[in-house]
Amino acid sequence: MASELLYFNGVNATRGDFARAPLTAQELATRIRGDQPDPARLDPDTAQRNELRLRYAQRQAGQFGVKEGVDEKDLAQTGWGVIFPADPAYAPVREALSELLAWRRMQAGPRYRECAGANGYHSGEGKASFLRRQGAATSGPVDPDKFPYYLLLVGDPERIPFRFQYQLDLQYAVGRLYFDTLDAYAAYARSVVTAEGGTVQLPRRAVFFGVQSPDDPATQLSTRDLVEPLTRELNQNRLMADWQIDTVLGGAAQKARLKQLLGGDETPALLFTASHGVEFDAIDPRQIRDQGALLCSDWPGPRAWSHRAIPPDFYFGAEDVAADANLLGTIAFHFACFGAGTPRLDDFPHERGFQAAIAPHAFVAGLPQRLLGHPRGGALAVIGHVERAWTFSFSDTQGARQIESFSSTLRRLMLGGAPVGFALEYFNDRYAELAAGLTEDLENARFGQRIDDMALAIKWTEHNDARSYVVLGDPAVRLPLAAEGAAPTERATIPEVRATVTASEQPAQPTPEAAVQPPAPAPTPEPAPSSAPAPGPQAPLQQAPPVAAYQAAPGYPPAVVVYYGYPPPGAPGQPQPGSSAASFGLFGGGGKVAEAAQKLTESLQEFADQIGDTLKQVLEDAAHLDVETYVADDLSSVNYAQNDFSAATLRAVTRMKLDGDTKVLVPISAGQLDERLWAIHTSMVAQAQANRAEMIRAISSAAAGLLGAVQGK
Amino acid sequence: MFELIDPVPGAPPPPGPWAVRPTPVRFSIDASAAPTQIWRAALSADPLAARVTLGVAREQLRAQEAALATAEERMRRATYAGTSFSSSTVGGAPERALQGLVQELRADSGTPTGASFSLHETTPTAWVAAEAQFRAFVAQARETISTYATIETRQERLLIGRTRVNWGGDVRSHLIAGVSRIQAELHRRTLTLALRSRAAILRVFGIVLRGARIVAQMISSPIGTVTALPAAWSFVQEVLGEVRGSEWVSG
Numbered sequence: 028m029a030s031e032l033l034y035f036n037g038v039n040a041t042r043g044d045f046a047r048a049p050l051t052a053q054e055l056a057t058r059i060r061g062d063q064p065d066p067a068r069l070d071p072d073t074a075q076r077n078e079l080r081l082r083y084a085q086r087q088a089g090q091f092g093v094k095e096g097v098d099e100k101d102l103a104q105t106g107w108g109v110i111f112p113a114d115p116a117y118a119p120v121r122e123a124l125s126e127l128l129a130w131r132r133m134q135a136g137p138r139y140r141e142c143a144g145a146n147g148y149h150s151g152e153g154k155a156s157f158l159r160r161q162g163a164a165t166s167g168p169v170d171p172d173k174f175p176y177y178l179l180l181v182g183d184p185e186r187i188p189f190r191f192q193y194q195l196d197l198q199y200a201v202g203r204l205y206f207d208t209l210d211a212y213a214a215y216a217r218s219v220v221t222a223e224g225g226t227v228q229l230p231r232r233a234v235f236f237g238v239q240s241p242d243d244p245a246t247q248l249s250t251r252d253l254v255e256p257l258t259r260e261l262n263q264n265r266l267m268a269d270w271q272i273d274t275v276l277g278g279a280a281q282k283a284r285l286k287q288l289l290g291g292d293e294t295p296a297l298l299f300t301a302s303h304g305v306e307f308d309a310i311d312p313r314q315i316r317d318q319g320a321l322l323c324s325d326w327p328g329p330r331a332w333s334h335r336a337i338p339p340d341f342y343f344g345a346e347d348v349a350a351d352a353n354l355l356g357t358i359a360f361h362f363a364c365f366g367a368g369t370p371r372l373d374d375f376p377h378e379r380g381f382q383a384a385i386a387p388h389a390f391v392a393g394l395p396q397r398l399l400g401h402p403r404g405g406a407l408a409v410i411g412h413v414e415r416a417w418t419f420s421f422s423d424t425q426g427a428r429q430i431e432s433f434s435s436t437l438r439r440l441m442l443g444g445a446p447v448g449f450a451l452e453y454f455n456d457r458y459a460e461l462a463a464g465l466t467e468d469l470e471n472a473r474f475g476q477r478i479d480d481m482a483l484a485i486k487w488t489e490h491n492d493a494r495s496y497v498v499l500g501d502p503a504v505r506l507p508l509a510a511e512g513a514a515p516t517e518r519a520t521i522p523e524v525r526a527t528v529t530a531s532e533q534p535a536q537p538t539p540e541a542a543v544q545p546p547a548p549a550p551t552p553e554p555a556p557s558s559a560p561a562p563g564p565q566a567p568l569q570q571a572p573p574v575a576a577y578q579a580a581p582g583y584p585p586a587v588v589v590y591y592g593y594p595p596p597g598a599p600g601q602p603q604p605g606s607s608a609a610s611f612g613l614f615g616g617g618g619k620v621a622e623a624a625q626k627l628t629e630s631l632q633e634f635a636d637q638i639g640d641t642l643k644q645v646l647e648d649a650a651h652l653d654v655e656t657y658v659a660d661d662l663s664s665v666n667y668a669q670n671d672f673s674a675a676t677l678r679a680v681t682r683m684k685l686d687g688d689t690k691v692l693v694p695i696s697a698g699q700l701d702e703r704l705w706a707i708h709t710s711m712v713a714q715a716q717a718n719r720a721e722m723i724r725a726i727s728s729a730a731a732g733l734l735g736a737v738q739g740k
Numbered sequence: 741m742f743e744l745i746d747p748v749p750g751a752p753p754p755p756g757p758w759a760v761r762p763t764p765v766r767f768s769i770d771a772s773a774a775p776t777q778i779w780r781a782a783l784s785a786d787p788l789a790a791r792v793t794l795g796v797a798r799e800q801l802r803a804q805e806a807a808l809a810t811a812e813e814r815m816r817r818a819t820y821a822g823t824s825f826s827s828s829t830v831g832g833a834p835e836r837a838l839q840g841l842v843q844e845l846r847a848d849s850g851t852p853t854g855a856s857f858s859l860h861e862t863t864p865t866a867w868v869a870a871e872a873q874f875r876a877f878v879a880q881a882r883e884t885i886s887t888y889a890t891i892e893t894r895q896e897r898l899l900i901g902r903t904r905v906n907w908g909g910d911v912r913s914h915l916i917a918g919v920s921r922i923q924a925e926l927h928r929r930t931l932t933l934a935l936r937s938r939a940a941i942l943r944v945f946g947i948v949l950r951g952a953r954i955v956a957q958m959i960s961s962p963i964g965t966v967t968a969l970p971a972a973w974s975f976v977q978e979v980l981g982e983v984r985g986s987e988w989v990s991g
Contacts, residue, residue, distance in 0.1 A: 116809055150802060628966050630875050634882050641885045641907055653910045660917045662899040675914055707924045711903070711913055714928065718935045719909030725942035726885055733949060 039306045092200075092452060093176045094168040099200075099449045100505075106138030106175025107131045107503055112186040113147035120181060123209040123526040127216035127501065130223070138171050148180070148187050154194035169199055176200055177448055177503040184389035189370055189413050193494055197455055200448025202408065202502035204399070205391045209526030211400025217524045218355055218404045219501055226519045227356040228509035229296040232271040233261070233441065234288055238302035238321070239277040241328035249301040249362065250276055253421045256430055257299070257437070266442050269511050282323040285343045289359070289398065290352020294518070296506050297358055297441060304363030304416070305342045309386050309713050310683060319365035319392035319411070320344030345393035348401065353518045355404030356507045358440065358447060359395075360411075367411030367497050368392050384706075387713045395499045404521040407507070408447045408500035410436075417492050432457045432493065440506060448502025458493035461486050631733065638730050654681045654715045656694075656708040679708035742797055742933075745778040748883050750876040755804040755944065755980060756937035757797040776888045776904075779934035785896045787922045794929045800984070801936055807983045808940070808947060811976050815951045818975070834978035841867050841971040842955065870970035874948070877973065881945045884938055891934040893927040901927030905935065948972045 097104045109128060111117045121128070121143060132139040140161075142148065148157060155165040163174030178195060180187050180203040187203070195201050206212050221227060237254035239246045258274050261267050273295070275284055280302070287293040303322040307314035317339070326332060326341040339346070348354075361367070368391045372384055395409035421430055432453045439450040465486050472478045509516070659665050659675035666674075678701070680692040694701035694708070742757040753760050758779065781797075783790035811834075818835035819842075885907050893901045900923045903913040915924065949965075951972030956965045 114806065114809070115813075151799070627871060627875060627969060630878050631966065631969075634878050637882050637886055652908075653912075655912045657912070657914045658917045658919065659914055662902055662914050662916055665902075665914055672914075703921060703924075704919075707915065707919070707928070710924075710928055711911055711931075714931060714935070715905070715909050715911040718905060718911075718939075721935070721939045722885075722907065722909065722942070725939045725946070728946040729881070729942050729949070 039308070092168065092449070094170050097171060097176070099176070100443075100445060102131065102134040102177065102503055103136055103138065104171065105135075105169075105177055106140065106171035107135040107177045107179075108140035108142065108175035109179045109181060110187070111141075111143040111147045112182045113143075113145055113149045114186070115144065117143065117147070117182065119209055119526065120212055123212035124181065124204075124216045126213070127219050130216075130220045131501075131503070135175065138175055140175050148182070148191070150186070152191065154191060154198075157191070157195075166198065174199075177446065177501075178202075179204060179501050179503075181205070183391060184368060184370070189368065189389060189495075189497070192497055193458075196451075196497070197459065200446065200452065200498075200502045202448055202498035202500050203391070204500060206396055206400045208400070210402065210524070211396065213524045213526040214402050214521065215400050215405055215500070217521045218399075218401075219407060219504055221404065221519065221521050222356045222407055222504070222507040227507040228513065228516060229356050229507055229518070230271070231269050231441075231508055231511075232273070232295040233297040233299065233437075234293070234295040235272070235274045235276075236280050236285060236288060236298065236300040236302075237274065237276045238280040238300075238324050240303075240322075240324055240326050242330040243303075243328050246301075246303065249421075253362065253430065253433065254299070254301050257433055260430075260434055261437065261441075264438070270441060278324050280324045282325050282341070282343050282347070285321065285323055286347060286349070289343070289347075289357075290349050290354050290401070294353060294357055296356065296508060297360070297437070299360045299362070299437070301362040304361070304365045304392075304412075305337060305344075306364060306415075309384060309709065310681070310716065314369075314386060315390055316346070316393050317342070317344045318369050318386070318390075319361075319363065319367065320347075320394055321361065321363055321366070343394070345397035348394070348397045350402075352401055352403065353520060354398060354401050354406050355519055355521065357398075357406045358504070358506055359398060359406055359409045360437070361395075361409065362416055363412065364415045365392060365412070366416070367395060367409065367495075367499055368413045370414055373414075384710045384713050387717050391499065399500050402521075402523055404519065406500070407504040408498055408502075410447065410451060410496060410498055412492070413495045413497055414491070416495075417489075444505055444508070446503045446505050447498050447500070451496060451498055451502075454493045454496045458490065461490035461493060465490055635730075635733050638726060638733060641726060652681075652683045652715055652719060654708070654712045655679070656704065656711060658704070678704055681708070681712045683712075741782055741793060743780050743782075744937075745780065746880060746883070747777070748876060748879045750873070751880040751883075752873060752877050752977070754880075754937045755808065755940035756801040756933060758937060776890050777883060777938075778890045778892060779930075779937070780892045780894070781926075781930040781933070782894045782896075783926060783930075785898075787926070790895065790926050791922075791929075794926065794933065797933055798929070801933060801940070803983045804980050805936075805940060807979050808943060808976070811947050811979045812951055812954070814979065815972065815975055816954050819955055832978075832982060834975045834982065837866075837978050838955070838971055838975045841870065841974060866974075867970055870974040873977075874970045874973040877941075877945075881941050884941050889934065889938055891927075891931050893923075893930040895923070895926070901930070903927070903931050944976055948976055951975060 093099055093105055099105055109124075109131075111121060121141075128141070142161065146160070158165045158174065161174050164170065169176045176199055178199050178201045180192060180195075180201060182203075183205045184192075184203075192201055192203055204212070204215065206215070235254050235258045237246075237250040239250045254274065254276065258272055261270070261272050275288070284293075285300070288295065288298055300321055303326075304319045305317060305322050307318050320339075320342040321344075322337070322342045326337065369386045369389060371386050371389045392411065395406075395411060398406040398409055421433070435453045436450045439445040439453075440447065443450075465483075468478050468483060468486065655677060656679040657665075657672060657675040657677050661674070664674040665672055677692075678694040682691075694704040696704075742759065743761050744751075744754060744758040745761050747762075749762060751760050751762075781794070783793055814834065815838065818838050887907075889905045891903045891905070892899060898916070900916045900919065901913065903911060905911050913927075915927065919927075948969060949972075952965045952968040955968040955971055
């Protein structure tokens with residue numbers, strides 16, 4: 028058994044190959060155990076490991092979720108809360124979501140909670156310290172009088188990390204919302220309120236979309252051992268009699284068909300997909316936009332399409348959702364690698380415990396963003412996987428137990444009318460159970476007890492799978508279903524909704540910052556001009572519409588410049604464009620200020636000249652980016668100031684061109700790839716990309732401001 | 741522990757944990773060895789202590805970045821408060837300093853202040869001092885975009901990593917042979933810290949420029965944007981100083 032190969036559900040679209048080669052259970056177990064078996068390899072946070080054990084114990088005793096006597100489907104009892112990053116730049120986002128917040132405030136009454144401003148999430152915080160600040164218990168059943176059960180995190184995973192979401196999700200029902208534009212936030216808010224207001228009444232129809240590609244064991248397994256058993260079980264359930272459950276399997280699971288299911292005429296209330304999620308190298312400009320997109324059966328499989336980049340024709344991503352899509356009310360569940368998002372660092376256990384950067388920064392996948400924030404009305408929630416999904420975790424070797432988590436979650440959604448966050452609690456229970464068992468195994472291994480490789484590998488894969496399922500969207504949404512026997516009606520849409528904030532007050536781009544564990548998120552790599560712009564954290568936000576009025580939320584500063592009783596710029600008496608000399612001349616009475624200001628003008632002029640030259644050179648050199656990594660026995664002997672590197676050995680090189688042509692020299696040691704050095708080098712590449720993008724932004728901003736200052740505008 | 745060796749005389753400390761040290765003057769001519777900004781972290785040999793040091797530094801920078809994000813709005817409010825209630829002081833030290841400088845400017849230009857119509861006999865010393873500092877900052881910002889940045893990480897006295905980054909973003913790293921995973925991480929985090937601080941210099945520059953326009957446009961005084969620059973610069977420094985002083989210096 029230990030020699031059986033384990034397959035991972037991801038295909039690298041940059042290289043056109045499996046994202047990770049299959050491993051034997053023995054190989055994987057060796058990596059999980061490491062040189063020194065230690066439960067910290069599961070989660071370095073001791074408090075979290077203790078919480079996992081507690082949750083497992085509570086589950087054994089039938090006590091979990093909300094405290095006794097609270098109905099999880101009634102927000103007035105469970106409460107509802109929203110958590111923003113502690114950053115005033117998120118005020119416009121709060122404003123864009125105001126329709127949803129007002130709606131939830133009405134439903135949850137006194138158990139409504141907003142954590143924003145100083146009370147919001149602080150960078151680097153763990154669950155326990157956050158909850159303590161809110162006056163809530165840090166473990167055990169949730170008491171909604173102290174802190175609500177349903178919690179919506181708002182922000183990208185650099186501002187509020189995925190790890191925090193996993194931790195909080197263990198005790199609460201948690202979802203996350205992140206969009207590139209304020210309009211999308213406003214559209215999502217309108218979608219939820221419209222759906223819950225009774226306008227949307229969807230027929231009871233679910234579709235299971237199972238991709239199966241030739242020569243691809245992963246999708247063959249996911250169809251055979253996940254999609255087919257799930258649909259069989261649901262069809263056999265007598266309570267499902269009023270549900271229409273359709274399957275689209277194998278060769279039929281093509282991109283064109285998926286387009287019909289995600290916004291087209293066939294869009295169901297519930298869509299479940301099982302496929303590869305496409306993965307890209309961290310230096311690929313498509314990564315932020317397309318990673319986690321669903322690879323359809325158009326892909327002819329790994330043998331027929333070996334070592335060739337995978338074109339967008341084979342996968343379904345954000346750009347494939349039509350502008351006139353009708354999605355309002357749908358809930359989607361994507362079993363796919365990176366279907367919900369990507370962390371910056373690899374979760375996969377490496378030999379010697381090294382973690383590699385797999386993306387320039389953590390991000391929410393593009394497809395769910397598009398589905399949720401669609402301007403005509405979007406999906407209400409997307410359940411997906413962060414990082415890689417593991418096909419092996421639902422294989423029959425453990426009696427198909429993992430199927431039950433999927434199955435129970437779906438039943439709770441479809442039959443019980445449960446909010447999506449509550450429905451997903453089965454995965455959290457599973458995560459707690461597996462983590463508790465794994466912790467025990469690794470502790471035993473530390474004291475020399477032999478642990479079966481296969482059992483360890485199975486538990487580890489299942490543990491990761493269960494942990495990494497997340498809800499994108501409000502965790503309190505549920506399927507807006509028509510009454511039994513009701514005549515089908517046309518799916519509603521929402522009128523166009525625009526965020527009512529000014530473009531100048533949009534949220535700031537996440538700054539490139541090193542996280543405590545793991546470190547160093549970075550901004551989006553600069554996209555190649557030849558390709559569509561990657562939806563970086565800020566760029567599309569600049570497209571949000573300016574409007575006249577903005578009502579500041581309590582606790583936030585006003586968001587527009589208001590000339591309190593003074594004439595606007597340009598009015599008589601105010602500095603005129605191009606009148607710097609004139610206004611400056613008003614100080615020409617011989618004051619010291621006038622003299623010094625003259626020097627200042629000269630200094631700025633020199634800077635303006637320099638910045639012009641630099642920008643010109645940057646643009647000329649932007650066609651390529653070179654990253655070189657050397658090693659030397661004694662770094663002080665390397666005369667770097669004179670570019671004399673004879674005392675050092677060049678070990679790795681990456682040369683990237685805007686046309687996508689990338690050349691790399693990889694370090695080899697004893698005939699093998701020197702993985703450690705390669706990981707260091709790739710992190711330098713990510714750093715270089717991030718730095719270039721940041722510097723160009725900063726220089727351009729300074730240049731624009733400088734022009735205005737010098738001209739007196 | 742963290743120092744920026746800067747060839748610009750009188751260069752101010754950039755956002756982050758960095759103390760500025762002038763580039764040593766050499767009495768030799770070497771055209772190819774142009775002075776560069778060197779960002780140097782001297783860390784403990786104990787990996788845990790080194791990580792903690794970098795973590796604290798990162799938080800310090802993050803706090804200053806967060807403070808910077810509020811600077812423009814604070815300046816706008818302070819300027820408005822200064823025009824409406826000019827005899828009162830509002831906000832903290834940055835707001836008070838800004839109002840003081842604005843009043844100096846008005847006095848120098850002969851414009852009556854909102855607070856009083858008395859004549860200012862004294863020269864605007866605070867403004868002149870701020871102007872000198874701002875010019876050093878402009879030179880530093882200019883240096884930032886025109887030369888290489890060199891980032892060095894040392895553990896005790898051992899240089900474990902050195903990276904040079906040019907303004908175009910090309911990166912050349914030298915690592916000590918047999919570099920450990922932790923050493924690589926320490927250097928990478930130093931690099932991240934330095935590059936963020938480097939970018940923050942330009943960000944400060946942009947904020948000061950925009951802030952000067954706010955000051956120039958919103959107070960009832962015919963001063964130009966250029967003249968308001970030192971006031972805006974001082975304000976931003978005060979805002980950064982608040983964070984430095986209140987949260988980190990004590991440690």
